[in-house]
Amino acid sequence: MTEKIALTPATHTTPPAKFSHGVKKGNILQVAGQVGFLPAEEGKAPTPAGPTLREQTLQTFANVKAILEEGGATWDDVMMMRVYLTDVDHFAEMNEIYNSYFEEQGLKAPASARTTVYVGLPKGLLIEIDALAVLS
Amino acid sequence: MTEKIALTPATHTTPPAKFSHGVKKGNILQVAGQVGFLPAEEGKAPTPAGPTLREQTLQTFANVKAILEEGGATWDDVMMMRVYLTDVDHFAEMNEIYNSYFEEQGLKAPASARTTVYVGLPKGLLIEIDALAVLS
C-alpha cells in the first residue's frame, strides 16, 4: 500500500479550490500549476511578485521548488515542466531567465523535458508552471 | 512484462480518432481529455449534457470517474487533473462546482494537484478535464 500525501509548503497561499499544491505517491511527485505569487501573508490576498515576466518567473520557480523540497525531491528529479505563457513574444525572455536560473541551480542530472504553450491566464499573471517528478 | 490495457466504459462515445479514453499500465492510469458529453446512444452524435458550465462540469467529472473505475481506481488515486476552460470568467464558478463535487465524493486521500488554463475548445464545449492516477 503506497500512501498519497499532500505537499503544502508553509510559504504557499491556500489553493482557491479543493486541490493540493503538490502530491506524492510512491516515487511519483506532481506539482500543481504554480504562478508568481509571493509567500502567503495572513489576511492578505495572493499577490504576484511583480508585474514583469522576470519577477513572476523567478517566483514561480521558487514556488515549484518549495513543493519539490517538501516532497524530498530536487530539480534533478523533474521529468517534465509545462510552461504556460500568455504571449508568444515572451518566449525568448522566458528562455533567458530559464537558462540562467537552472545554471545557478547546478543541476547534476540532465535537464527536464518541457512543453511551452500560449494560453489565457487570470488577469495580471504572465506565467504558470507545473511539474512531474520521479524520485530515485 | 506489464500489459497496457484500454479503459473503455460502456457509457462512453467512440473517440473521434484512434485513441483510448483511458489506459492503464502497471500502477499508472491515464485518463484522456473528457468533456461533458452524455452517455453514448447508438446512432446519435455526442451531445453535451447542457449549455451551462455546471452541467458540463458535472458530466465531465462523471466521465472521468467512469474511466477511473473501469481501471479499478478512484478519485483518491488521482495525482493530477488538468482543467481546460474557455473563459477566465468561469474560474470562480468552476471552483465552486469542483469543491461541492469533491466534498460529496468523500475523498479519503489528499486532493489531487491541478492546473487550470484557458484555451480554445470545439464550439459548445466549456470545459475539458484529463487526469493522471497512480494506483496503490
Place this chain on the structure above:
Amino acid sequence: MTEKIALTPATHTTPPAKFSHGVKKGNILQVAGQVGFLPAEEGKAPTPAGPTLREQTLQTFANVKAILEEGGATWDDVMMMRVYLTDVDHFAEMNEIYNSYFEEQGLKAPASARTTVYVGLPKGLLIEIDALAVLS
C-alpha cells in the same frame, strides 16, 4: 538508485533553452513538446517540414518517435499524447492524419490516451505534441 538520462536523437535541433527533448528514469519516459521541424542541419535555423498541417503533423510524429526509440520505447508504450493545435478547424484533418499514421505503425497495444486543446504557438507552427510513456 534510478538514473535519469537525456534522450537526444541525432536528428534533433538543439533545444532553444536548457531542457531535454526527452528524459527517461526507471520505466517512465517523457517526451518534450515536439513540433514539425525537419532534422537538424548544422548552421541552419530550425525549419518546419512545410506550411501545411499534414507536413507538420507527420514530421512531429517522426520527432516524437525518434525520442521514444532513443529511450528504447515504441508507440505501444505511450500512455498519453497531448496535441496542441492552433485552430479548432484543424481538428478533423488532424484526426484523419492521426488515424492513418497509427494504422500504418501497426500498434500491438491499445492506443494511447489523448487530449487536444487549442492554444497559441510560435508563428508558422500549427501543431505541437508531447508524450508520456511507461516502459514494460
